[in-house]
Amino acid sequence: MAGNFWQSSHCQQWIVDRQDLIRERQNDLQFMSEEEHQKILIFFCNFMQTLGEQLKLRQQVIATASVYFKRFYARNSLKCIDPLLLAPTAIFLASKVEEFGVISNSRLVTTCHQVVKSKFNYAYAQDFPYRTNHILECEFYLLENMDCCLIVYQPYRPLVHFVQDMGYEEQLLPTAWRMVNDSLRTDVCLLYPPYQIALACLMMACVVMQKDTKSWFADIGVDMEKIQEICRYILSFYDLTKNYDEKKEAQALLAKMPKPKTQPSREENKH
Amino acid sequence: MMDYEFKVKTAAERVKVEDWFDYEGCKVGRGTYGHVYKARRKDGVPNPTNGRNDNRDYALKQIEGTGLSMSACREIALLRELKNPNVICLQKVFLSHNDRKVWLLFDYAEHDLWHIIKYHRAAKASKKSVMVPKGMVKSLLHQILQGIHYLHDNWVLHRDLKPANILVMGEGPERGRVKIADMGFARLFNSPLKPLADLDPVVVTFWYRAPELLLGARHYTKAIDIWAIGCIFAELLTSEPIFHCRQEDIKTSNPYHHDQLDRIFNVMGFPLEKEWEDIRKMPEHPTLLKDFKRTNYANCSLIKYMDRHKIKPESKAFLLLQKLLLMDPTKRITSEQALMDPYFNEDPVPTSDVFAGCPIPYPKREFLTDDDQVKEEKTENKMQQRPPQPQQNVQNQQQNQVHQQQQGQNQGNNGPTDPKRIRMGHPHQGQNQSGMDQNNSGHQSGHGHQGQNQGGGHTHGGSGGGYMNSGHQGHQGQGHQNHGQAGGHMHPSGNSMMQQHYHQQNQNHQNQNQNQGFGQRF
Numbered sequence: 112m113a114g115n116f117w118q119s120s121h122c123q124q125w126i127v128d129r130q131d132l133i134r135e136r137q138n139d140l141q142f143m144s145e146e147e148h149q150k151i152l153i154f155f156c157n158f159m160q161t162l163g164e165q166l167k168l169r170q171q172v173i174a175t176a177s178v179y180f181k182r183f184y185a186r187n188s189l190k191c192i193d194p195l196l197l198a199p200t201a202i203f204l205a206s207k208v209e210e211f212g213v214i215s216n217s218r219l220v221t222t223c224h225q226v227v228k229s230k231f232n233y234a235y236a237q238d239f240p241y242r243t244n245h246i247l248e249c250e251f252y253l254l255e256n257m258d259c260c261l262i263v264y265q266p267y268r269p270l271v272h273f274v275q276d277m278g279y280e281e282q283l284l285p286t287a288w289r290m291v292n293d294s295l296r297t298d299v300c301l302l303y304p305p306y307q308i309a310l311a312c313l314m315m316a317c318v319v320m321q322k323d324t325k326s327w328f329a330d331i332g333v334d335m336e337k338i339q340e341i342c343r344y345i346l347s348f349y350d351l352t353k354n355y356d357e358k359k360e361a362q363a364l365l366a367k368m369p370k371p372k373t374q375p376s377r378e379e380n381k382h
Numbered sequence: 383m384m385d386y387e388f389k390v391k392t393a394a395e396r397v398k399v400e401d402w403f404d405y406e407g408c409k410v411g412r413g414t415y416g417h418v419y420k421a422r423r424k425d426g427v428p429n430p431t432n433g434r435n436d437n438r439d440y441a442l443k444q445i446e447g448t449g450l451s452m453s454a455c456r457e458i459a460l461l462r463e464l465k466n467p468n469v470i471c472l473q474k475v476f477l478s479h480n481d482r483k484v485w486l487l488f489d490y491a492e493h494d495l496w497h498i499i500k501y502h503r504a505a506k507a508s509k510k511s512v513m514v515p516k517g518m519v520k521s522l523l524h525q526i527l528q529g530i531h532y533l534h535d536n537w538v539l540h541r542d543l544k545p546a547n548i549l550v551m552g553e554g555p556e557r558g559r560v561k562i563a564d565m566g567f568a569r570l571f572n573s574p575l576k577p578l579a580d581l582d583p584v585v586v587t588f589w590y591r592a593p594e595l596l597l598g599a600r601h602y603t604k605a606i607d608i609w610a611i612g613c614i615f616a617e618l619l620t621s622e623p624i625f626h627c628r629q630e631d632i633k634t635s636n637p638y639h640h641d642q643l644d645r646i647f648n649v650m651g652f653p654l655e656k657e658w659e660d661i662r663k664m665p666e667h668p669t670l671l672k673d674f675k676r677t678n679y680a681n682c683s684l685i686k687y688m689d690r691h692k693i694k695p696e697s698k699a700f701l702l703l704q705k706l707l708l709m710d711p712t713k714r715i716t717s718e719q720a721l722m723d724p725y726f727n728e729d730p731v732p733t734s735d736v737f738a739g740c741p742i743p744y745p746k747r748e749f750l751t752d753d754d755q756v757k758e759e760k761t762e763n764k765m766q767q768r769p770p771q772p773q774q775n776v777q778n779q780q781q782n783q784v785h786q787q788q789q790g791q792n793q794g795n796n797g798p799t800d801p802k803r804i805r806m807g808h809p810h811q812g813q814n815q816s817g818m819d820q821n822n823s824g825h826q827s828g829h830g831h832q833g834q835n836q837g838g839g840h841t842h843g844g845s846g847g848g849y850m851n852s853g854h855q856g857h858q859g860q861g862h863q864n865h866g867q868a869g870g871h872m873h874p875s876g877n878s879m880m881q882q883h884y885h886q887q888n889q890n891h892q893n894q895n896q897n898q899g900f901g902q903r904f
Contacts, residue, residue, distance in 0.1 A: 115536060119463055191388035207455040240383075247449055249384070251477050252392065254450065254458075259475045261459035371385035 116304065120260035127185060127301050138188045143367045146351065151364055153296045153348075154234065154357060155180060155194045160292075161230050162202055165222050166214055170292065175263045176205035177295040182257050185301055190369035192249060196241050199223050200249040208261045216243040234361035266291045266309035273313050277327050279320070287316035290345060297344045303337060311341035399476040399485045402427050405442050410747040415564070416446035420490060420747065438554070439490035440473070448482040457486070460538060467556075468529030470549065470563040491561050492552025493744050495522070495545035495614065501744050502621040515738035517730030519618045520699075522550070524721070524732035525560035526611055531717035533562070534604045541602050543610035544590045545617060550736060552746065558735030588642045589613065589625045593653075594711050596639050596646075598665030605711035608720070612706030619699060620691040624649060638666040640673055649687045650709065652679040658710035698725035 116122050139148055156177050163173035179201040183192070199219060206214050220243055227239040254261075270291060274284045290312035294300065299308050310333055317324045328335070403421040411418035421442040423429065429436035445454045461472035476485035505512045515521075526548060533540060540547075542564060549561040588596075592609035595602075616624035627645040647653075652674065653661060661667060684704060685695045693700050702725045705715040715723075726732055 118465065187388070191385045193383040196383065204450070204455070207450065207452045208459045210452070210456065213452050247482070248479075250450060251479055251482070252384070254475075255392065255396070255477055259458050259462050261455065262463050371383045371388070373383060373386055375386055 116264050116306070119262060119264065120258075121262065121264050122304065124258060124260055125182060125301070126304060129298075129302055132185055132298060132301060135186055138190070139369060142369050143364075147364055147367060149297075149351065150355065150357075150360070151189065151194070151368060152181070152184070153352075154361055154364065155198050156296045157357070158195075158226070158231060159198050159202055162199060162222060162226050165226055166202070166206075166219070168202070168206060169209075171265060171267065172205050172209045173202070174265050174267070174292075174295055175209055176201040178263045178265075178300050179205060179253060179257065181298070181301055182260075183253055186256060188369060190371055192252065193371055194368075195235075195239070196245055196249050197253065199241070200246050200253055203246060204250055204253060204261070216246070219243075219246065231361075233358040234365055264305045266294070266305040266312065269306040270309035270313060273309055277313070277324060279322055279324075282320050283313065283316045283322065286319055287312045290315055293348060294341075294345055297348045299341050299344050302344075303341055307333070307337050308341055311338045311345065314338060315342055315345065393479075396479075397476065399442065399478065399487075403440065403442060403487075407749065409750045410441075412750060414446060415443070417444045418442065419444070420749070421487075441488040441490045443486045443488065445484045445486065450484065454484055458484075461486070464533070464536070464538070466529060466532040468525045468560050468562060469532060470561040488563075489551070489556070489561075491549035491563070492746055493550040493742070494563075495548040495550070495618070497747075498550065498744055499545055499617055499621055506621055512743050513740070514743060515730070515733070515736075515740050517733060517738060518736050519615075520726065520730065521558075521732040521734075521736040521738070522548075522560060522618060523611070523615050524726055525734075525736065526562065526614065527717050527720050529560060529562040530607055530611060531721060534607070534717055539602050539604065540607050540610075543607055543614065545614055548614065552742060558733070558737040558742075560736065588627060588639060589623050591639075591642065592711060593643065593646055593709055594664065595637060596643050597661070597667065597670060598637050599711075600665070603711060604716065605714045608706055608714050608717065609711075611717075611720075612703060615699075615703055615706060616688070619688070619693055619703070622691070624687070638669055643670070643674070647674065647679045648682055650684050650707070651682040652676040653709040658713075660710070660712065698723070698728050701725070 136145075136148060143151070159176050159180065160173055163170075163176065176198075180194070180197060183197060183201075184194070203214060203219055206212070220239070220241070223239040223241070227235050267288070270287055271284065274280050274287065277283070287309075291308065294308050294312060299311075303311075310328075310331075314324075314328065328338075402424060404424055405419035405421035408420040409417055410420045419442045421440045422438075423436045423440075427436075428434055445451070445457075450458075458472070458475055461470070462475075465471065470488055470491070472486060472488060474487040476487065478485065502512055530540065530543075540562065543562075547562065547564040549563050551557060551559045551561065590610040590613045592599075592606045595606060599606075613624055625642065625645050627642045655661070661670075664670070684707060685700075688700055688703065689695060693703075702715075702720065702723045705723075706720065708714045730738075
């Protein structure tokens with residue numbers, strides 16, 4: 112597994128086609144623009160990041176949770192499960208798979224309460240509405256929807272490997288590492304293999320740190336077209352966040368999300 | 383909140399285990415891991431992969447407890463990715479939303495090494511012979527090594543290798559093929575997010591546990607699996623667990639285990655400093671010096687032990703065994719090297735069907751009822767001491783197998799003329815050994831109880847393991863939970879520089895504000 116990405120479920124089932132991704136989102140895009148959709152996903156990635164840090168999880172766990180979250184909404188509308196429930200569920204599942212040790216149910220829910228209250232009150236006026244049993248129920252749906260594919264390959268390891276090979280480790284690694292973190296707020300983890308994401312982040316770090324490493328990139332013989340596509344995704348994320356104040360817009364954005372209906376609707380009864 | 387329509391839709395798509403499979407009354411295993419059933423597809427339910435009718439047997443494992451425990455999560459996560467002929471293959475996961483049970487579907491393996499060895503022990507004690515192909519032990523070892531090599535190559539440690547976890551396929555397209563099972567505790571070990579010892583303090587059954595673990599090593603390594611394979615190999619050759627030890631005080635919170643170490647030294651001799659230089663760095667090394675005297679083991683060696691079991695020190699089997707059972711984990715052979723060993727080139731060469739086309743002498747798995755569990759526990763205990771009727775509880779469905787087995791024995795009586803078939807574990811002699819040969823070393827200071835406990839001990843050795851071992855709960859489960867961490871820190875021999883570096887990175891990452899991306903700063 113860790114040895115062989117090419118035979119992994121990640122590679123074989125979860126590198127999706129961009130067109131499929133867009134098609135699956137059409138439902139949600141009736142209610143919002145593509146940019147707004149992206150901002151909603153970014154909001155919940157931020158939520159998982161904060162929650163994860165509060166729980167003292169390592170970045171690897173948070174990254175895996177973010178990928179689970181994205182996988183679910185790559186195939187389902189935001190309406191199917193409230194992302195505020197799916198986000199802690201993804202964290203919970205990822206912490207078990209990445210063997211951080213099981214987070215106790217009560218600690219998870221308590222931390223959700225705290226985080227919503229203290230860090231995301233600009234988005235939520237009410238308390239975190241879910242309890243342990245909601246998260247446990249949701250976990251089954253998440254696992255089922257991912258077809259039990261739980262091992263996720265992250266760009267961090269290949270990144271370290273590449274940086275060491277290239278040299279300038281101390282200057283480049285911190286910058287590139289953060290860019291990998293940022294890449295979690297884009298669709299690239301669903302579209303490209305992690306080693307390509309690592310290379311793209313490394314390339315951007317080289318630009319930022321003004322290191323000329325063209326020949327190194329030429330030597331490794333990777334599809335530069337793909338690397339540049341990934342760079343464009345991440346750069347457009349930076350563009351998006353330039354003039355974006357999540358604190359001001361979050362409430363309006365969340366209001367646009369299609370909400371789950373817990374009872375059969377009237378139209379349905381007619382059907 | 384979840385959408386009603388979404389729930390209805392997913393419920394309609396979901397396959398229920400009881401809709402696809404018949405398994406009622408077909409329980410074949412019970413242990414800390416849950417229940418295992420022998421299952422068949424229901425009439426009219428075709429195999430979804432090829433659309434054909436399918437009358438194969440499957441093993442359905444209902445995981446103990448409800449919901450997704452960490453070990454269930456790991457098992458699913460790992461098995462979902464693993465594909466190798468010598469590693470058990472997960473066919474499907476069933477999630478039962480109503481009772482929150484998790485079911486795993488595997489191919490059915492009729493045999494396992496725990497039952498196979500038990501059968502040989504019983505036969506040996508009653509001075510009967512079991513006829514198996516001459517190369518069977520070699521074929522078994524070869525396939526175990528192939529499976530472990532695949533796992534290690536993919537950065538998966540098994541961590542709980544023992545005979546009960548080594549399955550062997552019965553009649554069918556994969557006849558006589560080894561399947562390594564029970565990966566519940568396996569872990570991806572190139573992401574050392576936590577020292578391993580913090581998670582599952584005690585994992586390997588004591589008898590198969592490498593000396594460095596008993597001395598407090600905090601990290602599992604490939605070498606630890608290799609030691610266990612060495613133990614299994616020796617047990618296949620002799621039908622006796624090589625490091626048999628009474629295991630009552632398994633609840634101790636310390637990985638240090640005096641009696642088990644004593645047993646290892648009784649067989650292997652006390653390690654010389656030059657044989658294992660880093661032994662001084664082991665967390666429990668001071669305790670070792672305090673508790674043990676080298677001179678007590680002056681006459682012990684693996685050569686002598688195996689010689690008593692009629693395995694000659696110059697045989698290729700012995701030479702390989704010696705490399706698998708090196709005390710110093712850094713010197714222990716790797717699975718890759720072991721697969722290249724001359725032992726496997728020597729006639730008879732390993733076969734993909736370990737039974738090499740010969741009749742399978744071992745009985746099929748019996749169905750258990752809840753009463754049976756208790757009963758079986760008792761009969762097994764007795765059988766260890768008076769084992770003349772291994773077939774006591776044979777059910778109707780096994781009649782066939784018994785005939786086959788008798789046939790096998792009859793043929794075997796013409797035996798000496800048949801060069802292919804010879805008693806397992808005694809390639810050099812036709813005469814059976816009697817007795818258990820437990821405390822043969824003569825150094826049993828303070829361990830007179832060993833002999834008494836051997837029966838029970840063996841029974842426990844089978845528990846908690848393999849996916850369908852008729853094991854017994856209790857000791858093992860407690861062992862897993864209660865073993866705390868001994869202090870100290872041993873540098874993992876299996877981790878490369880890169881991995882350690884990665885680990886550091888990770889740590890930095892948490893302490894500093896690297897968790898934040900540029901997004902928040904731009």
